[in-house]
Amino acid sequence: MPRLALDKDFLTEFATLEKPVRERVSEVFTKFEQATHTGLHLEKISGARDDRFRTVRIDRFWRGVVLAPEGGDTYTLLKVLPHDDAYDWAKRRKASVNTATGGIEIRDVAALDASLPHMERMAQSAPSRLLGHVNDADMARLGVDEQTLTFARTLTDTFQLEAARGLLPPAQWEVLYGLSAGMSPEEVWSEMGAVIVQEQIDPEDLDAAVRRSSDRVALVEGPEELMAALEHPFDLWRIYLHPTQRAVVEASYRGPARVSGGPGTGKTVVAMHRAHRLALRERGPVLLTTFTSTLAESLEQNLALLAETTGAAQATERVRVEHVDRLAHRVFREEHGRPQLLTPAREKELWQRIVAELEADLSPAFLSEEWRQVVLAQRVGSAAEYLQVKRAGRGRGLGPAQKAVVWQAMWQFRKELSAQQLWTHETVCEEAARLLAERPDADKPFRHVVVDEAQDLHAGQWRLLRACVPEGADDLFIAGDTHQRIYGPKITLGEVGVNVRGRASKLRLNYRTTGEILGWSLELMHAQAVQDLDGVQDSLAGCRSEMHGQEPAVKGFATWEAELGHLKETVRGWLGAGVLPAEIGVTARSNRAVDQALLALEEAQVRATALARTPAEGSSGVSVGTMHRMKGLEFRCLAVVGAGKDQLPAPRSITPHEEDPGAHVRDLLRERSLLFVACTRAREQLSVSWHQEPSPFLEALLLRS
Ligand SMILES: Nc1ncnc2c1ncn2[C@@H]1O[C@H](COP(=O)(O)OP(=O)(O)OP(=O)(O)O)[C@@H](O)[C@H]1O
Numbered sequence: 001m002p003r004l005a006l007d008k009d010f011l012t013e014f015a016t017l018e019k020p021v022r023e024r025v026s027e028v029f030t031k032f033e034q035a036t037h038t039g040l041h042l043e044k045i046s047g048a049r050d051d052r053f054r055t056v057r058i059d060r061f062w063r064g065v066v067l068a069p070e071g072g073d074t075y076t077l078l079k080v081l082p083h084d085d086a087y088d089w090a091k092r093r094k095a096s097v098n099t100a101t102g103g104i105e106i107r108d109v110a111a112l113d114a115s116l117p118h119m120e121r122m123a124q125s126a127p128s129r130l131l132g133h134v135n136d137a138d139m140a141r142l143g144v145d146e147q148t149l150t151f152a153r154t155l156t157d158t159f160q161l162e163a164a165r166g167l168l169p170p171a172q173w174e175v176l177y178g179l180s181a182g183m184s185p186e187e188v189w190s191e192m193g194a195v196i197v198q199e200q201i202d203p204e205d206l207d208a209a210v211r212r213s214s215d216r217v218a219l220v221e222g223p224e225e226l227m228a229a230l231e232h233p234f235d236l237w238r239i240y241l242h243p244t245q246r247a248v249v250e251a252s253y254r255g256p257a258r259v260s261g262g263p264g265t266g267k268t269v270v271a272m273h274r275a276h277r278l279a280l281r282e283r284g285p286v287l288l289t290t291f292t293s294t295l296a297e298s299l300e301q302n303l304a305l306l307a308e309t310t311g312a313a314q315a316t317e318r319v320r321v322e323h324v325d326r327l328a329h330r331v332f333r334e335e336h337g338r339p340q341l342l343t344p345a346r347e348k349e350l351w352q353r354i355v356a357e358l359e360a361d362l363s364p365a366f367l368s369e370e371w372r373q374v375v376l377a378q379r380v381g382s383a384a385e386y387l388q389v390k391r392a393g394r395g396r397g398l399g400p401a402q403k404a405v406v407w408q409a410m411w412q413f414r415k416e417l418s419a420q421q422l423w424t425h426e427t428v429c430e431e432a433a434r435l436l437a438e439r440p441d442a443d444k445p446f447r448h449v450v451v452d453e454a455q456d457l458h459a460g461q462w463r464l465l466r467a468c469v470p471e472g473a474d475d476l477f478i479a480g481d482t483h484q485r486i487y488g489p490k491i492t493l494g495e496v497g498v499n500v501r502g503r504a505s506k507l508r509l510n511y512r513t514t515g516e517i518l519g520w521s522l523e524l525m526h527a528q529a530v531q532d533l534d535g536v537q538d539s540l541a542g543c544r545s546e547m548h549g550q551e552p553a554v555k556g557f558a559t560w561e562a563e564l565g566h567l568k569e570t571v572r573g574w575l576g577a578g579v580l581p582a583e584i585g586v587t588a589r590s591n592r593a594v595d596q597a598l599l600a601l602e603e604a605q606v607r608a609t610a611l612a613r614t615p616a617e618g619s620s621g622v623s624v625g626t627m628h629r630m631k632g633l634e635f636r637c638l639a640v641v642g643a644g645k646d647q648l649p650a651p652r653s654i655t656p657h658e659e660d661p662g663a664h665v666r667d668l669l670r671e672r673s674l675l676f677v678a679c680t681r682a683r684e685q686l687s688v689s690w691h692q693e694p695s696p697f698l699e700a701l702l703l704r705s
Helices: 008-014 019-030 032-037 083-092 109-124 136-141 146-152 158-163 170-180 185-195 206-212 222-231 243-250 267-281 293-310 313-317 324-336 344-358 364-376 383-388 400-419 425-438 459-467 515-525 560-576 591-603 661-679 696-704
Strands: 003-007 053-057 062-067 074-082 093-097 104-108 217-220 257-261 286-289 319-321 448-451 476-479 504-507 553-557 584-588 608-610 622-626 635-640 682-691
Touching (some): 003 008, 003 222, 008 074, 008 222, 019 032, 019 062, 019 074, 019 222, 053 083, 074 083, 074 206, 083 093, 083 109, 093 109, 093 206, 104 109, 104 170, 104 206, 109 146, 136 146, 136 185, 158 170, 170 185, 206 217, 217 222, 222 293, 243 267, 243 504, 267 286, 267 293, 267 313, 267 448, 267 476, 286 293, 293 313, 293 319, 324 425, 344 364, 344 400, 364 400, 364 425, 383 400, 425 459, 515 661, 515 682, 515 696, 553 560, 553 696, 560 584, 560 635, 560 682, 584 591, 591 622, 661 682
Parallel strands (some): 257 476, 257 504, 286 448, 448 476, 553 682, 584 622, 584 635, 608 622
Antiparallel strands (some): 003 217, 053 062
């Protein structure tokens, strides 16, 4: 039976067509299956370089370009263009099968042929060739075919290669780019990882190639699925997954598994697809969880959209989306009713009182951290255990006598909480974990748990998640990036009883941000020792983007007023260039700076909304919020303001070195990560500004420029 497949470029462009044309396209292709039976007219193109391209009549003026198989029955819709353009587009191109990835490739053969003589002439007078150090056999093994090879041999510098990006098939261009950047063929090979197929590849079998190309061609199962795809053409993530993403989504794991990767590499997308996929398997309820309520809301909306696309709305009923603290409170309430929570102010008072009673030379802040990071995290229950416990990450060393005093303080704190029947979010979580751990496997609330933003969870939350699902195949799936840790303490999964050894994958292709913004932001984290969730050093090496745009605009001012003046100009400039207010974000470290930025925009008559008051979704003004609020969001254009020495790191968020050197280093890293998270929310344009002296986090970047 004939099947329709949609090329990613088609769907992207479909979104930009006028409504009547879109409607007509939908009409023609929803009848595609029946029409091909009754002889849908696929018109041959005279003078075509590849006679597998055909056109389909949409109306008098518009034509669709389809790749029709010689054998097989999958028809790939590539373009919808005005009549003459459609013919011209199709005549210039050829389809082929990549011999390494087995994927389908379409290239502008006419443009390549036309550029060759000129390139060759230029190369003859150049001192050397860009890829002179790589032999033909290695190129062929990496999927570089004859035409690309001929072209590649004429290249003399990377600018030419950059310029040829749109001409060459993307997978082959990536290979040339890697080799030209000094990677060895073996390194490029391993970088290609999941996209390389082991099976024998038939270069003539386009049908098989289309089926292998899930990152750019989506097979459509019937008219409803087609309508769902056409309904939200911007949300490509629902349909096209990178082979590495798809492998992780579809895998069956014998135990907990995890996916990591830099910002914008699609970890959340993978988490949603995986939750959906697990729900479709019908082995039991799925929990999709994350760190904050705002993120959970956005997961829930997108999960519903995904189910709409796959036509499996019933699967969403098997997925519970709930942020982790809410889960803890729900389980707690079912047993004990609503907890009375200790407010931060009362907690501080309590520690102060205990310190005074013990006449100890310890600060309330130190004790509060010690309680969370050592006593609660490692479930220390007695003085003897406390004497033995490893206090990794706690900078200030304690001798046995000091430990005895600290333990006394901990014990008193616990006693007070229990006497007054007070709870904190952490103890609620511990109690919920204890209640769930006692339940037999058959009574556990979930069969699968999928966790997003995992880097920010604390030990108690991990124990809760571990306890709400029986141990077994596909029990826990974890997505996160430790470079973006802005709340939680440093933790290793082993410490909380989660073993992902042999079941960890990494995503490297950023889908959100231009290469310029990503490269700049990655520099912020360069040379920072960040420990991964499995205890080894994490690295963002290889994280890359295929999109290009402007370099970030980075600028200092003498005063805050001048900086705000620049913000007004920048935002007005973006609006003037046609960017919608809702596509613009403004962020600063403190609430105060956010309020002032809001005022400045109002003065400039720019409609702006505080993220604290209105969720980004549905807001029609420029979104203004703290860097913490930026997590999980993205904007076409983003301005980071107040990135000055006195604002970033925020002085009050840094434990003084003399009080606790370990906490000091950790706090600094957290503040740096916060800036990193903020900057990587920008899709196309990023502006970073400060007044007086720049933040020390910008130092290396400013020296470079
Ligand atoms: N396969 C894909 N096709 C198209 N777009 C994608 C794909 N995967 C991810 N995206 C898009 O890339 C952007 C980033 O994705 P996502 O939020 O899942 O990344 P992330 O790794 O969780 O990011 P971060 O860690 O920075 O929060 C989103 O706009 C998403 O829709």
